[in-house]
Amino acid sequence: MNSTSPSFVFAARTARVLLFGLLLDFSVVAAARAQFESLPPTTAQPAAYSEPFNPPFPPWDQGPGGRPQPPIYTYPVSPDYVPPVALPGAGAGPSGCEPSGGAAGSFAPLPNYDGSSAACDPNGSPYAAEQPLPLDAAPVKPSEGRDGVLQRFAFIDTWLPSIGPQGQENFDLELYAMLGIPIPSRESPLLITPGLQTHNWDNLGLSPNLPSDLYDAYAEILWLHKWSDDFETYAGVTPGWHGDWQNSHEKAWRLEAQVIGNYTYSPTLKLVLGLKYLDRPDVWGLPIAGFIWTPNDDVRYEAVFPKPKLAHRFLCTDRGEYWFYYGGELGGGIWGMVHTDGQLDVVYSKDYRLLIGIEDKMINGWTGRLEFGFVFGRKIQFESGLPQVEPADTLLVRTAIVY
Numbered sequence: 001m002n003s004t005s006p007s008f009v010f011a012a013r014t015a016r017v018l019l020f021g022l023l024l025d026f027s028v029v030a031a032a033r034a035q036f037e038s039l040p041p042t043t044a045q046p047a048a049y050s051e052p053f054n055p056p057f058p059p060w061d062q063g064p065g066g067r068p069q070p071p072i073y074t075y076p077v078s079p080d081y082v083p084p085v086a087l088p089g090a091g092a093g094p095s096g097c098e099p100s101g102g103a104a105g106s107f108a109p110l111p112n113y114d115g116s117s118a119a120c121d122p123n124g125s126p127y128a129a130e131q132p133l134p135l136d137a138a139p140v141k142p143s144e145g146r147d148g149v150l151q152r153f154a155f156i157d158t159w160l161p162s163i164g165p166q167g168q169e170n171f172d173l174e175l176y177a178m179l180g181i182p183i184p185s186r187e188s189p190l191l192i193t194p195g196l197q198t199h200n201w202d203n204l205g206l207s208p209n210l211p212s213d214l215y216d217a218y219a220e221i222l223w224l225h226k227w228s229d230d231f232e233t234y235a236g237v238t239p240g241w242h243g244d245w246q247n248s249h250e251k252a253w254r255l256e257a258q259v260i261g262n263y264t265y266s267p268t269l270k271l272v273l274g275l276k277y278l279d280r281p282d283v284w285g286l287p288i289a290g291f292i293w294t295p296n297d298d299v300r301y302e303a304v305f306p307k308p309k310l311a312h313r314f315l316c317t318d319r320g321e322y323w324f325y326y327g328g329e330l331g332g333g334i335w336g337m338v339h340t341d342g343q344l345d346v347v348y349s350k351d352y353r354l355l356i357g358i359e360d361k362m363i364n365g366w367t368g369r370l371e372f373g374f375v376f377g378r379k380i381q382f383e384s385g386l387p388q389v390e391p392a393d394t395l396l397v398r399t400a401i402v403y
Helices: 008-038
Strands: 149-162 169-181 191-200 213-224 233-241 253-264 269-277 285-296 299-305 310-318 320-338 344-363 367-382 394-402
Touching: 169 213, 213 320
Parallel strands: 233 320
Antiparallel strands: 149 169, 149 394, 169 191, 191 213, 213 233, 233 253, 253 269, 269 285, 285 299, 299 310, 310 320, 320 344, 344 367, 367 394
């Protein structure tokens, strides 16, 4: 019999995940700062495609790691646009950052949502720069896009510990890359995001029918198009395989789809409406609806179902921005599987999550996130009619490194 205390095991696994995430985060920050210090003070990486907040894609069919975050609520400006050069001492304000520039002929980041352009002001702003800046230099906004095909590369790990006799431990890893292709044009690009997720379930005798390892392999194809200055749409499909590598169940293959419209009502308010088709027997689809309100550069409220997020910037330095946020999401997935007796089946998983997190965005493209959450309403069902499993409520620890 294993005499190890459950509380000791819980503490050890928590420390393992936290240490792993912090080491990754600190390593990325150190690399980012080293790269930044090698650049001229006012140089910012040009952006190929602008990046918005995490989109409200319902992760019920995506696993606890969540679907990759394509840029679906902002739109790149014309390649001929060149932001104005900030003069020494000009444009100071409370927001804390100066929009980065881009060369003519390349995509540049969007200006601030309210049209402002403000630099860190150590004297008048509570968000003083981490280090004194040269008189002729102003910090720039983190660049969230880049020239070339590769737009983003991410590694995400999520841990749900087992708590109590009805607990179930989940450990999930996700790796994806976003590729931007100017088809049919740079103004209406095609984004292709292949990715792979692994899910390890430690069921601890919760049910002999539950699988221990599940996988998701997918390729999201998203097309962005701007119809006018105020309205743009995002449409795409996501073919994918979801199973345990052993089954041949036809429902392991699924084709999801989505259509989203984004209307700019004012410089600080955007309205969002769309639909996500999940290709699931239990939940065929979900609406996407809400608004995005940015009253100033330090606040961003993404009141969009099914993944709301409220973010506040608490620090802006010459190296990047630091945000605190809280929100919610739907977790779970659907996978084909094979039982120990050889019977083919489909397993469905659903849960609800409340999250808080910290995000640091470096000006050279690196981003690190650390999230904590509470997971409740967990349910696991089988298409074959086997008894439903309801794991106990638990916590969540997630780290992410994005470039």
